[in-house]
Amino acid sequence: MTDTRNDLSRLSINQETIKQWSLPELAEGCAKAGIGKVGLWRAPVQEYGVERTARLLADSGLSVTSLCRGGFLTATDPAERARALDDNRAALDEAAGLSTDTLVLVSGGLPAGSKDLYGARERIADALGELAPYAAERGVRLAIEPLHPMFASDRCVVSTLSQALDIAERFPADRVGVVVDTYHLWWDDQAPDRIARAGAAGRIHSFQLADWITPLPAGVLVGRGQLGDGCVDFRAFRTAVEATGFDGPVEVEIFNEDLWARDGSEVLAEVAARYLEHAC
Numbered sequence: 268m269t270d271t272r273n274d275l276s277r278l279s280i281n282q283e284t285i286k287q288w289s290l291p292e293l294a295e296g297c298a299k300a301g302i303g304k305v306g307l308w309r310a311p312v313q314e315y316g317v318e319r320t321a322r323l324l325a326d327s328g329l330s331v332t333s334l335c336r337g338g339f340l341t342a343t344d345p346a347e348r349a350r351a352l353d354d355n356r357a358a359l360d361e362a363a364g365l366s367t368d369t370l371v372l373v374s375g376g377l378p379a380g381s382k383d384l385y386g387a388r389e390r391i392a393d394a395l396g397e398l399a400p401y402a403a404e405r406g407v408r409l410a411i412e413p414l415h416p417m418f419a420s421d422r423c424v425v426s427t428l429s430q431a432l433d434i435a436e437r438f439p440a441d442r443v444g445v446v447v448d449t450y451h452l453w454w455d456d457q458a459p460d461r462i463a464r465a466g467a468a469g470r471i472h473s474f475q476l477a478d479w480i481t482p483l484p485a486g487v488l489v490g491r492g493q494l495g496d497g498c499v500d501f502r503a504f505r506t507a508v509e510a511t512g513f514d515g516p517v518e519v520e521i522f523n524e525d526l527w528a529r530d531g532s533e534v535l536a537e538v539a540a541r542y543l544e545h546a547c
Contacts, residue, residue, distance in 0.1 A: 279304035281520035294327040331367035340394035341375035363405040410472035412446035428461035444472035466511020494541035
């Protein structure tokens with residue numbers, strides 16, 4: 268068995284983990300630290316420019332493991348649905364321009380006034396039926412990310428890997444898969460079995476790490492914890508994921524205002540150290 272205790276080769280730093288850094292600072296910092304992979308978010312990439320971002324990362328020797336985010340596909344209004352599909356096509360174009368093969372999807376919450384979770388999930392599947400061929404033409408996979416149930420009403424009606432797989436399995440595995448994110452799945456006792464199901468079909472398209480800490484802040488979106496600060500068993504998740512044959516990037520994606528208030532180089536060094544300590 269390969270000793271991974273000092274191996275950062277699979278570590279990817281999601282841009283939001285060190286949000287205080289500009290794209291050039293992220294590229295320079297990761298290159299200096301010997302970290303060769305990053306996950307990106309659309310807004311800062313659009314601000315900097317997709318082609319300019321691609322050149323910057325290539326010149327720095329960095330590869331892009333994922334782009335976040337597409338999705339928000341649950342609208343019932345035809346005009347709103349059309350806008351969402353257009354935005355996702357733009358996201359796929361951006362992903363292709365960044366040479367990443369994975370667009371992460373946050374599927375969307377319930378439309379205003381609706382309580383129909385099943386119908387919302389079916390609209391996601393219908394939308395993916397339109398987007399999957401477009402994605403395939405660009406060499407990009409659609410990765411459905413289940414979010415913790417506390418986000419089901421307003422952000423993501425897909426709360427478990429089972430729900431994500433029930434949608435993804437309607438499409439070829441090289442077009443639609445899932446994200447295994449420890450922050451969103453740590454609580455689910457069915458997650459190991461569903462990870463095995465996803466991995467057996469080649470549908471684990473992204474593996475992301477963040478810890479669960481309590482009490483949650485008032486803005487729960489920024490409640491993710493530094494690795495080792497909470498209750499997630501990262502080694503158990505990594506063991507389950509890798510038992511399926513997955514050997515792709517391990518992306519650390521943390522939204523945390525305390526981390527954003529600190530020196531970026533210090534945060535990067537701490538993330539790398541915590542990754543080796545808790546996830547390897």
